[in-house]
Amino acid sequence: MDAQDVTADLTEVLCTKEEIDARIKELAAEIDRDYADKDVLLVGVLKGAVMVMADLSRALSSHVTMDWMAVSSYGSGTKSSGVVRILKDLDADLMNRHVLIVEDIIDSGLTLSWLKSNLESRGPASVEICTLLRKPDAVKVDIDVKYVGMDIPNKFVVGYGLDFAEKYRNLDCVGILAPHVYE
Ligand SMILES: O=P(O)(O)OC[C@H]1O[C@H](OP(=O)(O)OP(=O)(O)O)[C@H](O)[C@@H]1O
Numbered sequence: 001m002d003a004q005d006v007t008a009d010l011t012e013v014l015c016t017k018e019e020i021d022a023r024i025k026e027l028a029a030e031i032d033r034d035y036a037d038k039d040v041l042l043v044g045v046l047k048g049a050v051m052v053m054a055d056l057s058r059a060l061s062s063h064v065t066m067d068w069m070a071v072s073s074y075g076s077g078t079k080s081s082g083v084v085r086i087l088k089d090l091d092a093d094l095m096n097r098h099v100l101i102v103e104d105i106i107d108s109g110l111t112l113s114w115l116k117s118n119l120e121s122r123g124p125a126s127v128e129i130c131t132l133l134r135k136p137d138a139v140k141v142d143i144d145v146k147y148v149g150m151d152i153p154n155k156f157v158v159g160y161g162l163d164f165a166e167k168y169r170n171l172d173c174v175g176i177l178a179p180h181v182y183e
């Protein structure tokens with residue numbers, strides 16, 4: 001089966017490949033402008049942020065370094081457990097660095113709220129967040145996010161890095177997962 005045929009499991013495509021590409025280019029232009037005189041360390045949050053990191057980093061014109069952290073709060077379900085676990089820590093020392101966390105989605109906000117304070121405790125010069133997607137109606141914590149690609153409805157979505165039980169990450173669009181797939 002062709003990988004992209006799994007769009008049959010979506011009730012709606014929220015962001016097409018073209019829309020994602022265009023928005024990522026706009027975010028990259030903003031980031032280039034804001035960090036024009038600074039060295040930025042992009043911190044990608046595995047595994048969901050892999051696609052955003054790959055496309056955003058290549059859309060930037062400034063030199064950046066990249067590091068990765070793996071945290072998990074969802075396991076194999078569609079609801080955050082609220083408990084964030086570090087599965088893989090950063091290799092980089094954050095002391096005096098300008099850190100930009102790159103994420104695929106802010107849903108409850110629990111992952112990023114926890115991660116931002118965790119990274120802030122390591123002595124960086126600054127910590128900001130860039131997320132492709134945000135669900136304003138699902139956010140449970142107050143969290144300051146500098147770069148947001150798109151606000152989306154409070155529905156479980158997949159594609160472009162986002163999974164359900166590790167599937168659908170390789171879709172080139174973001175869509176709402178049909179409830180029959182997980183109910
Ligand atoms: O705002 P929240 O409710 O905390 O949800 C957002 C987080 O959940 C997902 O990761 P997950 O823990 O499923 O791991 P994954 O990136 O490997 O899919 C997603 O990639 C974000 O990191």
Ligand code: HPA
Pocket residue numbers: 074105107155156157158162163164
């Ligand atoms: O809507 C979502 N889809 C996939 N993974 C997620 N992690 C948090 N929210 C979501």
Ligand SMILES: [Mg+2]
Pocket residue numbers: 048074162163
């Ligand atoms: Mg996930």
